[in-house]
Amino acid sequence: MTHGDAGAAGWLLPALVALPAALYLLGVTRWQHRRTRAWSRWRTGSWLLGLLLVAAALAPPLAAAGHADPRAHMVQHLLLGMYAPLALVLAAPVTLLLGGATPGGNLRRRVTRLLRSRPVHVLGHPLAAAALVTGGLWLLYTTPLYAATLQHPAVHHGVHAHFLASGALFAWAVAGPDPAPRRPGTAVRAAGLLLAAAGHAVLAKLLYARAGAWPPGSGQAPRDLQEAAQLMYYGGDGAELVLALALFAGWYRRAGRRLPAAGSPWRVSSPPRAAGRVRWTSAGAATPRHRRWAPAPGRGQSGSPR
Amino acid sequence: MVTPAAEGSRPGWPAAGRPVARASAVVGVGIMAAVDEIVFHQLLGWHHFYDRDSTAVGLASDGLLHAAELVLLVAGGFWLADLWRRGLVRPVPAWGGFLAGAGGFQLFDGLVNHKVLRLHQVRYDVELLPYDLAWNLTGAVLLLAGLLLVLRARRGPPADGAAARGPR
Numbered sequence: 364m365t366h367g368d369a370g371a372a373g374w375l376l377p378a379l380v381a382l383p384a385a386l387y388l389l390g391v392t393r394w395q396h397r398r399t400r401a402w403s404r405w406r407t408g409s410w411l412l413g414l415l416l417v418a419a420a421l422a423p424p425l426a427a428a429g430h431a432d433p434r435a436h437m438v439q440h441l442l443l444g445m446y447a448p449l450a451l452v453l454a455a456p457v458t459l460l461l462g463g464a465t466p467g468g469n470l471r472r473r474v475t476r477l478l479r480s481r482p483v484h485v486l487g488h489p490l491a492a493a494a495l496v497t498g499g500l501w502l503l504y505t506t507p508l509y510a511a512t513l514q515h516p517a518v519h520h521g522v523h524a525h526f527l528a529s530g531a532l533f534a535w536a537v538a539g540p541d542p543a544p545r546r547p548g549t550a551v552r553a554a555g556l557l558l559a560a561a562g563h564a565v566l567a568k569l570l571y572a573r574a575g576a577w578p579p580g581s582g583q584a585p586r587d588l589q590e591a592a593q594l595m596y597y598g599g600d601g602a603e604l605v606l607a608l609a610l611f612a613g614w615y616r617r618a619g620r621r622l623p624a625a626g627s628p629w630r631v632s633s634p635p636r637a638a639g640r641v642r643w644t645s646a647g648a649a650t651p652r653h654r655r656w657a658p659a660p661g662r663g664q665s666g667s668p669r
Numbered sequence: 670m671v672t673p674a675a676e677g678s679r680p681g682w683p684a685a686g687r688p689v690a691r692a693s694a695v696v697g698v699g700i701m702a703a704v705d706e707i708v709f710h711q712l713l714g715w716h717h718f719y720d721r722d723s724t725a726v727g728l729a730s731d732g733l734l735h736a737a738e739l740v741l742l743v744a745g746g747f748w749l750a751d752l753w754r755r756g757l758v759r760p761v762p763a764w765g766g767f768l769a770g771a772g773g774f775q776l777f778d779g780l781v782n783h784k785v786l787r788l789h790q791v792r793y794d795v796e797l798l799p800y801d802l803a804w805n806l807t808g809a810v811l812l813l814a815g816l817l818l819v820l821r822a823r824r825g826p827p828a829d830g831a832a833a834r835g836p837r
Contacts, residue, residue: 557737564732611743
């Protein structure tokens with residue numbers, strides 16, 4: 364795709380999102396077939412929304428404008444790097460894949476092995492993912508890389524792919540509902556979110572302060588670059604807010620599983636999944652089952668998310 | 670649901686008063702930061718997005734603080750919701766913590782962000798002193814009122830008649 368072409372060829376890339384949409388919907392029908400519990404419509408909606416955002420970011424109107432106008436480029440960056448990956452990750456595609464796959468089949472084994480592999484473990488650490496997602500932005504806007512994306516379509520597509528991939532990795536590492544073996548606790552994940560959000564905000568302010576000099580060699584109007592920087596700053600807040608809500612809502616749910624059940628409207632019907640965080644009380648077997656779960660000593664009671 | 674852990678180590682500190690005060694202080698910081706961003710930056714346009722007098726350290730700390738405000742607001746909200754469903758939220762320490770957090774942030778913003786790091790001023794093209802005084806005094810009054818409430822909740826029998834709020 365050459366830059367700025369508004370012809371039918373420009374629509375090829377955004378139209379490709381129909382493929383993951385179809386695969387996901389196929390997975391949902393398989394899930395409904397195999398499982399007694401229905402697949403959440405919110406998750407399906409989240410997947411379709413994420414793909415729609417990807418398509419909107421890559422479609423000719425925005426793609427062409429993004430070539431000349433830093434504000435349009437910034438909207439693309441926000442959609443591809445933050446909002447679309449967030450929606451896609453919250454759709455729990457790996458859970459769907461595992462649940463829809465044949466039990467004991469090859470696919471399941473491979474996905475599980477991949478999730479437990481060393482590279483995924485290292486890259487999927489919230490701090491590593493934060494460094495990847497934020498470092499990529501700093502590299503793009505403080506080096507001649509940004510100018511290169513305006514010249515070379517291949518570089519441009521590579522940057523877009525990095526936006527999407529690192530954004531999805533980061534969202535999954537911080538608050539993804541999909542299985543994440545050996546993922547650190549809430550505090551480390553909140554720290555990853557904090558550092559990434561801070562790096563994003565600082566870069567946006569610096570881009571505002573140095574509009575005209577940064578990004579090097581862009582040759583774009585300082586006024587537009589400043590508006591783009593403000594879009595980056597406030598647009599980032601929205602995505603970070605959703606991610607923080609997902610992260611702490613997960614903590615709230617898990618903390619709720621440790622509550623004693625009697626008489627509470629938040630009664631827990633299933634025992635906690637995070638068995639490592641739970642200790643048996645000394646009450647013993649005479650206690651009704653739902654009463655036996657108690658928070659680990661020193662945790663939970665104070666309700667501190669830290 | 671009261672356990673030794675929730676009673677706190679100090680005698681006389683009503684059960685669970687401390688976590689409530691802390692959680693609502695976190696919420697207070699987040700709410701005041703949001704008010705600052707929405708009212709003074711966006712609606713009134715008094716604060717500037719960027720000030721040429723800002724130091725480099727200032728810009729870095731501003732970014733970190735901005736991110737922290739957002740995370741604190743959400744974390745504090747869920748923390749408070751968790752205490753609520755445990756039936757541990759009492760009005761006095763909750764309001765005390767909230768006011769102390771809000772006032773503390775206001776004062777920190779007025780002294781460190783505006784004056785030391787020079788991120789931006791309260792308002793531009795006006796005589797600044799009355800604005801600075803109003804800003805910081807408001808913060809100090811809120812902080813003091815909050816601390817007094819927290820202290821009151823801490824002393825002896827709960828002044829609010831042990832009326833813990835919450836579903837349990």
